[in-house]
Amino acid sequence: MTGESMAGRRPAPLRETSSVVRTLVLTVASGGLTFLITNGLHQDMSISIMLSILIGGIALMVRFLVDFEKRLVGVEEMQKAGMAEMKGLILEIGEATKLFGQIQSSRHASLVTELVTNSTRIPPDSPPIIHQFVEAKVRETSELLKQIADGGTATYYGEDRDWLLGLTRTATKGIDAISMAAVDHDLWQSEIGQRYLDAQRRVAEDGRRVRRIFVLDEPAMAADPILRRVYEEQIDMKIQVRLLYWADVPARLRVQVRDLIIFDNALAYETTPTIGDPRLAQVAETRLVLTASRVHECAVLFGELWKVSHEPQPVPDVQRNA
Template sequence: MRIPPVLLKTLVTVVVATIAYVTTNLINQDQNKLWQLAVSIVIGGATLIVQYMVDFERRLASVETGQQAYAREVADRLTGHHREMRTLVDRRFTDISEATELFDTLDHSMLRLDGVTRLARSATRVSSLGPGLVSAFAREEIDRLASVMENLTTMSADCPGENHDWLMALTKCTTGTMDATSSFVERNYWDSEPALRYLQAQAEAIAQRGVKVRRLFIVQKPEGVDPALLRLCEDQRNMGIDTRVVALSELPPNVRRGTTNDFVIFDETLCYEVEPDLLHENAKTTLNAREDHLRQRVKRFRELWDVGLSDT
């Protein structure tokens, strides 16, 4: 059982006073009893005062220790907050510096700055809609576009399947020439809706920008030059596209060897190439602007074009 502090102090004072009274009585038994009682009370009071002083000192030391600990804690918090704020400010200034540098680079590049600004603002508006399918789709599209841009820095980019959007965009950007091959794998393509839009874009490039378009149709054997192919060639010639047909089996051995993948060379600067799989389905699309690859594709097209027939 714990004794209350006040009771304990009282008991100590009484005990000390009693001992003092007994001691003074033993030392001089002839003294006045009142004097002995007074001495005992004074000693007991002094004892009580000393106890309170010791208790006060202990509490004061405890308060000082607590204040020092609190001061250290506040100082640590302020130091940590200052460090976080400085890091945050440095990061923001770094972001601002990077953004300024980026826009300065864009301003001196051949890219349209207004398009990049529209993309950034639109992406910000979409992200403000909060989590959801629209925001997730926007993030995927931005990541896809960023990946294409990063790949183009190496002068090459690819994607699964056939990318008709790339084909249309390149047709709209072309200012000089389009040299294209169309193999037997693509025969069904020309009856599709994307093919109609592609031909319309080529017709506009011919009429508005004077682009010269040549298309070489490739078949396995002469028997592949059927009436449907002849009508297709005539329709495209009527649109201003120069067409020829070549049969692989009739090619000289030195020309027969080489790629027969469908490709389009834009302004002799970039090659759009489609790679088929074993089922003759378009499995992969590649954009390649590397000089050695372009040289090979230009050379291959010229070889095939020179032996092709313009009037079958």
């Protein structure tokens, strides 16, 4: 036992000893004072002694009752504090049990457990930037999960890659995409574009449907050697490719046409380009649409555009070699 803990235990016996001494002093003083008074009044010695003993006993009982009441009040306060602490503990246990039950019933129980386990492995003495970065990523993931659970819209400011690649790799039924050729002109040569295409290739090779509509501003764009190489490469990857000239888009649908990807007819991935030259535009905002009615509207839009689009025409070898 340490000196500090010993020191912490000493005051209680001292206080108890002090209280006993005060009680004895009060008892003796009361009896002595009574004896002096009765003796001064020339009372019989036996009466003086009896009164002294009686008054001293009464003082002792009063003191005892006062101390008992104080101790009783202290015990009641300790009991109330203990009950409050016990209630808090029971509530915490209840919440923990409820949370544990929710985790166990989830399809992602092992992943949630792994996340918690890995987060506890970060040393407490790690640099503050590490803890702040981890907290930011966990908060970001938590917010995304909340938005998905609420079935609304998740927004990422800028060009997202994790959502795009992750959704492509995990698609179970099919992928339908509307590609604005002018905006996506340089996408397919970029690092993220190559990864995106490779992920789609794997989906198509597994027998899942992958369709893409290239929306062209004018028919002459179909002869663009860069664009032609892009859609021919995608056709070789078993991706169903069609071209759609802007003039062939029904007037009632033109305001709805945008860069859009629909995964499994369950959610939609939309991008908003920056304003300016389409060939120089970049992604200003990425949205993950989870509302069932809006996803259905996107699926209907793709279906109508697919009907009025056409398959790319093969390029003659003379023109190809020109």
